[in-house]
Amino acid sequence: MPPHHLPFDTTYTSPYREAMERGHARLLFGPALEAGFRDAQYLTNLAWMRWVSWIGIATYLAFVAIDLATIPLQASRWTAAIRLLLIVPTLVVALAVSYRTASRAVLTPVVFLTATVVGCGTVGIVVLSLALGAPVPYEGTLLLPFVIHLLLGLPWRQALGSNLIALAMFVVLVPLVQPDRMILTYQLSYMLLANVLGAWGGYALEHRARASFLTAGLLSELAERDGLTGIHNRRSFNDHLERVWKQAAREGGNVGLALIDVDHFKQFNDRHGHGEGDAALRAVADVLGAHANRPLDLAARYGGEEFALIWYDPQPDQLHAMGERVRRDIAALELHAADARIDPITVSAGVAVLRPRDIPRHTDLLRAADIALYQAKHGGRDRVVVLSHPAPGELRFPGTPVS
Known part of the structure; x- marks a missing residue:
């Protein structure tokens, strides 16, 4: 890259x-x-x-x-x-x-x-x-x-x-x-x-x-784009997730969601400055946009240094590999400022997939992806955790995520 x-x-x-x-x-x-x-x-x-x-x-x-x-x-x-x-x-x-x-x-x-x-x-x-x-x-x-x-x-x-x-x-x-x-x-x-x-x-x-x-x-x-990165914003993400959830409910398909958090982003900003931090977020967004390449897929900035990817009707057994490709592509970014190389940035990703016919609320998909992200961050960061078709009892949030 x-x-x-x-x-x-x-x-x-x-x-x-x-x-x-x-x-x-x-x-x-x-x-x-x-x-x-x-x-x-x-x-x-x-x-x-x-x-x-x-x-x-x-x-x-x-x-x-x-x-x-x-x-x-x-x-x-x-x-x-x-x-x-x-x-x-x-x-x-x-x-x-x-x-x-x-x-x-x-x-x-x-x-x-x-x-x-x-x-x-x-x-x-x-x-x-x-x-x-x-x-x-x-x-x-x-x-x-x-x-x-x-x-x-x-x-x-x-x-x-x-x-x-x-x-x-x-x-x-x-x-x-x-x-x-x-x-x-x-x-x-x-x-x-x-x-x-x-x-x-x-x-x-x-x-x-x-x-x-x-x-x-x-x-x-x-109204739909994030001003910093140019990808979709939180409002557009919410609207799109609700639309594809309803479509998957009609068609009997799955909806996959990845929540992606840039690791130790506060320290990155403190070390390199907010200008370089903003540029790093734009670089991450650029990578994520390339992974939302089908008509109903969507990449969005979820908030701060957190991003989201919606995949419409993915194969559940391929989700871990899809998340890993995202993680590797971001880790492969070569960031430079003032003729000096910046250490690679890493991300933690929580990926979940649900079938709307089984669980009617799209907010449960968000909760499942958030739980998976919590596990990825507590498991050491720079990793992908997948929850595939969790039962309702597995959607209990284990605790407060680390910052």
Whole structure:
């Protein structure tokens, strides 16, 4: 293991803070943060997308009646067909997909396809009516960039792509059927302006949403992380232990817990100073974080020089070896300060494993690990003691732990 030079300067780096410092002008985070942002946006955007779909269905159905009542049949039958056979069914499909939880992964592509079909279908109505000599007002197409960018909840790039496809169709086809050059100039100018304004508004909206996501994530992280070491704090540890305990109770699994205490830490501080003591704690936390490497595992600073490791559903016969690896990795730390080597630090570890279906209270797991830690410290320190599935009678604390 590489040496740690004191003062230790590799504390936990927040991905939220890093993203804030880099900025997000490109509207893109790293893979993990991007997935979190998409999940956070999903429920917010879902309600808007459904309302827009319902309103869109009602609007296009209403315009079927308006078309049939106001424009000649040779044109209205085509415009009605596009609305009834293309646009409305596409909106209905998107709405149905939005109500299926299992379809969550495909909802964004479906909404993108729906927006593109609606946009191109609306442009098609304008082009066909012009070609048949019964022009309908094109102003409805001006609303599409704003609806797609601001109300559907599409990622900005996909909303932009959908709008550009409809705009390209408009720019290519409308000049072929619009004989009045002045009207054409105004139509093209307004369509371009609507797309520019819609794209700018959509960009600003997503940029602000990303900034809010980073701020909320950082605040949540600050509430859950220990300020000195960067790993989880006592509050986060308690919440996580309760959650995994309930999950193990449902699944019939085990929960393992290691309480780890740095040996003779007061003497270490007295000898080397509190700055080096803090750096040593950060080095220990760094090691422990590497041993909480599964999704439901967690490393936390329990208080002072005491740490905790939660292991979800470990094999009981492997716990002693797991604890020993932690102890050896900490003992192997090479700590340096002012070009002088510091004596290795050691830890005592009390490890316990319980099955929630056998003992319903997660506080019993804490008590068992605390008893094991007491035994490790009274047994000479720099050692690991394991209590595996102790009976309730074995959870009586033997006495006050040594400091």
